[in-house]
Amino acid sequence: MREKIRAGEVVERPASVVKELIENSIDAGSKSIICEVERGGLERIKVTDNGIGMNPLDLELSLKRYATSKIKHISDISQIETLGFRGEAIPSIRAVSEMVVESRAEGADTGFLIRAQGEEIIEKRPQPRKGGTAVDVRRLFFNTPARRKFLKSESIEFRHIKRVFIALAIENRDIQFTLFNNGSLNLEIPPASDIKERLEHIHEGDAVHSLLSFSKKNDRIKIGGVVSKPEKAHPGRDFQFIFVNKRWINSNLIRQAIYKAYGNSLWGKHPVFVIEIFLSGTEIDINVHPTKKEVKFSNGNEIFEAVYSAVKNVLTSKEQLPELGQSKVFLFKEEKNRYGEQIEQTLLPIEKAEERFYKDEKIIPKGFWQLHNSYIFASTKTGFMIVDQHAAHERIIFDRIIRRKEAIPPQMLLFPTSVELTIQEEEFLEGNIENLYELGFRIKKFSGRTIIVEGIPPFMKKIDEGVIHELFQTMIENISGKEIFNEIAKQVACKSAMKAGEELKQEEMNRLFDNLFATDDPYTCPHGRPTMLKFSLDELEKKFKRR
Numbered sequence: 001m002r003e004k005i006r007a008g009e010v011v012e013r014p015a016s017v018v019k020e021l022i023e024n025s026i027d028a029g030s031k032s033i034i035c036e037v038e039r040g041g042l043e044r045i046k047v048t049d050n051g052i053g054m055n056p057l058d059l060e061l062s063l064k065r066y067a068t069s070k071i072k073h074i075s076d077i078s079q080i081e082t083l084g085f086r087g088e089a090i091p092s093i094r095a096v097s098e099m100v101v102e103s104r105a106e107g108a109d110t111g112f113l114i115r116a117q118g119e120e121i122i123e124k125r126p127q128p129r130k131g132g133t134a135v136d137v138r139r140l141f142f143n144t145p146a147r148r149k150f151l152k153s154e155s156i157e158f159r160h161i162k163r164v165f166i167a168l169a170i171e172n173r174d175i176q177f178t179l180f181n182n183g184s185l186n187l188e189i190p191p192a193s194d195i196k197e198r199l200e201h202i203h204e205g206d207a208v209h210s211l212l213s214f215s216k217k218n219d220r221i222k223i224g225g226v227v228s229k230p231e232k233a234h235p236g237r238d239f240q241f242i243f244v245n246k247r248w249i250n251s252n253l254i255r256q257a258i259y260k261a262y263g264n265s266l267w268g269k270h271p272v273f274v275i276e277i278f279l280s281g282t283e284i285d286i287n288v289h290p291t292k293k294e295v296k297f298s299n300g301n302e303i304f305e306a307v308y309s310a311v312k313n314v315l316t317s318k319e320q321l322p323e324l325g326q327s328k329v330f331l332f333k334e335e336k337n338r339y340g341e342q343i344e345q346t347l348l349p350i351e352k353a354e355e356r357f358y359k360d361e362k363i364i365p366k367g368f369w370q371l372h373n374s375y376i377f378a379s380t381k382t383g384f385m386i387v388d389q390h391a392a393h394e395r396i397i398f399d400r401i402i403r404r405k406e407a408i409p410p411q412m413l414l415f416p417t418s419v420e421l422t423i424q425e426e427e428f429l430e431g432n433i434e435n436l437y438e439l440g441f442r443i444k445k446f447s448g449r450t451i452i453v454e455g456i457p458p459f460m461k462k463i464d465e466g467v468i469h470e471l472f473q474t475m476i477e478n479i480s481g482k483e484i485f486n487e488i489a490k491q492v493a494c495k496s497a498m499k500a501g502e503e504l505k506q507e508e509m510n511r512l513f514d515n516l517f518a519t520d521d522p523y524t525c526p527h528g529r530p531t532m533l534k535f536s537l538d539e540l541e542k543k544f545k546r547r
Contacts, residue, residue, distance in 0.1 A: 010092040014041025015160035020089035025049035036180040040154030050132040054103040056112040065091045097140045103133040167248040173198050214314035222278040223310045233269035244277045257304045261311035264528020316521040368509040374500035383536040391525035392516045398493035398526040399519035408440035410455030417453045419465045425472045435485050460496045490526040
């Protein structure tokens with residue numbers, strides 16, 4: 001009975017059996033692993049490999065509690081390099097199933113077979129077979145009906161199995177993986193040289209091509225992988241995989257670092273990612289969970305910051321920027337204009353004669369054109385892109401605020417505006433007067449709760465009592481936490497940016513694009529909304545049934 005209880009720590013469901021058996025095959029140096037599943041793993045799970053195999057003595061020991069071939073010296077305990085360790089898996093599976101194990105060691109003349117039913121060994125004999133090992137698990141939980149009763153449907157259990165199978169295949173790219181379900185081929189994954197090539201045999205092709213690859217390392221940590229662009233986020237978390245020293249794990253620490261890197265750009269959805277982390281075995285404890293789902297880091301803060309910066313850098317990398325067609329190239333430079341200049345109001349002043357030309361000729365300028373005075377279309381070398389002019393301008397203004405080296409010089413009003421504040425607005429102003437001064441506001445108290453606004457940020461187009469109330473109320477509702485200046489800057493940028501419905505000339509659109517792609521994060525506005533959408537010619541051809 002004790003063996004059955006212990007087994008419950010390791011064998012939670014059929015997918016647990018698949019994970020343990022495939023990991024053993026990987027540790028055995030296999031180059032081909034075949035997994036056969038019947039009725040969601042409840043009826044049968046068989047894993048066959050072409051690894052180094054076991055001699056009869058090792059085969060018998062593998063079925064005993066606390067036996068393991070994966071620790072040669074006591075020092076190995078502090079630096080595990082295999083996927084196994086606890087010596088619990090095979091005995092635990094055996095305790096709650098009918099199991100047949102066949103194996104032939106390298107150089108042996110024949111193989112050996114052991115058949116067990118629960119904790120009882122019922123057959124041991126030589127067995128002709130090719131090299132490697134096959135573990136055949138039948139009638140899982142046949143002697144623990146309470147555990148079997150709580151399993152889900154066959155389709156749900158197979159879904160868990162397939163996720164485990166895919167995870168192990170992603171990380172072990174030099175191995176051929178084959179999965180059969182109820183006698184039919186379900187998934188065949190040939191060896192691959194990198195993550196993207198591996199994913200092409202698992203995930204939809206278009207989704208894989210849009211993933212962003214990254215790699216970063218220092219003296220202590222190496223991090224790499226792929227992440228999806230914010231606009232390609234999924235409704236669920238099904239395709240998120242974290243590996244540490246080739247182990248597939250769950251880690252809230254790493255997941256939080258990834259989500260922090262995305263900021264507000266996901267809008268309730270979830271990124272696709274495969275993250276690989278490599279560090280010294282002495283830096284982690286892999287034995288904190290019976291099924292090895294979790295690891296403990298000796299320096300969690302360092303791991304968090306390394307993952308966050310690696311993902312953040314690839315999401316905002318200029319290397320991902322599109323190239324415009326028609327010989328148009330983005331100018332990746334920061335504009336030199338001072339905040340007080342009129343150029344902030346119009347993006348680019350245009351001569352009247354040129355303005356008449358566009359109006360009279362009624363032509364669509366080459367390079368860019370505007371839809372409903374809200375969205376800007378541009379041809380790229382691989383398709384086209386659409387930019388939300390408000391979100392783009394909001395990003396430009398916010399970036400300039402954050403990059404400032406001193407307080408922003410104000411635009412002084414010819415006719416100062418008086419505003420009577422509410423009690424909440426007055427409290428907010430008193431607590432944030434320095435932040436507002438840094439942004440370019442010049443505000444004086446008049447009497448009671450009445451204030452005089454004498455100056456505003458140079459990028460704000462207008463100011464009146466309604467705008468002040470709206471701005472203050474928005475700030476009060478949205479600002480909390482330590483990054484209060486950034487939150488105020490976001491609201492000021494939003495209120496200052498050009499609105500949907502504003503007509504732009506060709507030069508203004510050009511300047512908008514140039515300024516946008518000179519920012520630190522051109523893909524989203526400060527609130528996380530996308531500034532642009534990109535479409536490939538392949539997508540268009542599919543829509544028009546050309547492919």
